[in-house]
Amino acid sequence: MAADRIVVLTGAGISAESGLATFRGPGGLWEGHRLEEVATPEAFRRDPGLVHRFYNARRRRLLERDVQPNPAHRALARLEAEWPGEVVLVTQNIDDLHERAGSRRLLHMHGELLRIRCEACGQRRSCREDIDCTDACIACGSAGTLRPDVVWFGEMPHGLERIYEALSGCGLFLAVGTSGQVYPAAGFVEAVRASGAARTIELNLEPSAVSRCFAERRTGPAARTVPALVD
Numbered sequence: 747m748a749a750d751r752i753v754v755l756t757g758a759g760i761s762a763e764s765g766l767a768t769f770r771g772p773g774g775l776w777e778g779h780r781l782e783e784v785a786t787p788e789a790f791r792r793d794p795g796l797v798h799r800f801y802n803a804r805r806r807r808l809l810e811r812d813v814q815p816n817p818a819h820r821a822l823a824r825l826e827a828e829w830p831g832e833v834v835l836v837t838q839n840i841d842d843l844h845e846r847a848g849s850r851r852l853l854h855m856h857g858e859l860l861r862i863r864c865e866a867c868g869q870r871r872s873c874r875e876d877i878d879c880t881d882a883c884i885a886c887g888s889a890g891t892l893r894p895d896v897v898w899f900g901e902m903p904h905g906l907e908r909i910y911e912a913l914s915g916c917g918l919f920l921a922v923g924t925s926g927q928v929y930p931a932a933g934f935v936e937a938v939r940a941s942g943a944a945r946t947i948e949l950n951l952e953p954s955a956v957s958r959c960f961a962e963r964r965t966g967p968a969a970r971t972v973p974a975l976v977d
């Protein structure tokens with residue numbers, strides 16, 4: 747039991763006040779498609795151009811000057827710096843706002859928008875510009891094999907073993923800005939409850955699909971509720 751360990755799970759809602767769109771709120775569609783239709787290996791095989799357009803647009807938006815970490819990202823970075831125990835920050839988000847706010851112990855379980863991967867040779871690298879089917883891999887020369895380095899539906903999230911280890915016996919589990927609709931992340935609160943007497947707190951604008959599993963809730967925008975809880 748590491749009662750002084752805090753595990754934080756964040757979702758798209760923590761980046762909403764930085765100007766990044768969430769997935770399932772109003773306007774959560776892309777060219778009329780739901781995320782579950784675009785973010786899959788099948789969609790990439792069927793229409794790679796659509797999928798590249800989807801991620802190129804989100805990458806361009808993320809790199810715009812007005813998109814900056816907000817007080818919620820910064821409060822979690824302070825928590826990591828100042829908490830005497832361990833803080834493990836697990837994000838479902840593929841943006842880099844936690845890093846830019848100063849968080850270091852960070853696990854992108856669904857990958858990173860500013861990285862690409864070659865499906866032929868597996869090479870991963872940083873990427874801050876549009877990619878499409880004509881681009882060739884700089885490592886192996888293959889064309890049409892570059893994809894965003896993100897975890898699509900039906901693909902294995904990153905770091906699950908380490909995440910479940912952190913969840914087991916932690917003293918506090920916070921979920922910030924996630925609708926609790928995507929697994930296995932939505933099941934983390936149950937794993938915490940099964941492993942001991944941790945405090946569980948959900949911070950959201952409205953109840954999520956798994957709100958009933960949390961002992962406590964803080965309702966409101968993350969840029970207000972996270973600093974209020976952390977500071």
Ligand code: BV8
Nearest residue numbers: 757758759768769770838899900923924925928929967968
């Ligand atoms: C897998 C990356 C297995 C790409 C994403 C049971 C167990 C295991 C799997 C499944 C299961 N049941 C179903 C599945 C399959 C599937 C799944 O969960 N489907 C759902 C639709 C039912 N899961 C998977 O496929 C996962 N893989 O399980 O693999 C496996 C086993 C063996 C071998 C191979 C594989 C992979 C899922 C990952 C998919 N990739 N993203 C990209 O981002 O483009 S998911 C995507 O949804 C994002 O990562 C996003 O983070 C995630 C969840 O969304 P949220 O972050 O919660 O965002 P959302 O818009 O939904 O909600 C926003 C919330 O914020 C709201 O609650 C809102 O109220 C709140 N909010 C808004 N503004 C604010 C705010 N809160 C506070 N302040 C504000 N200002």
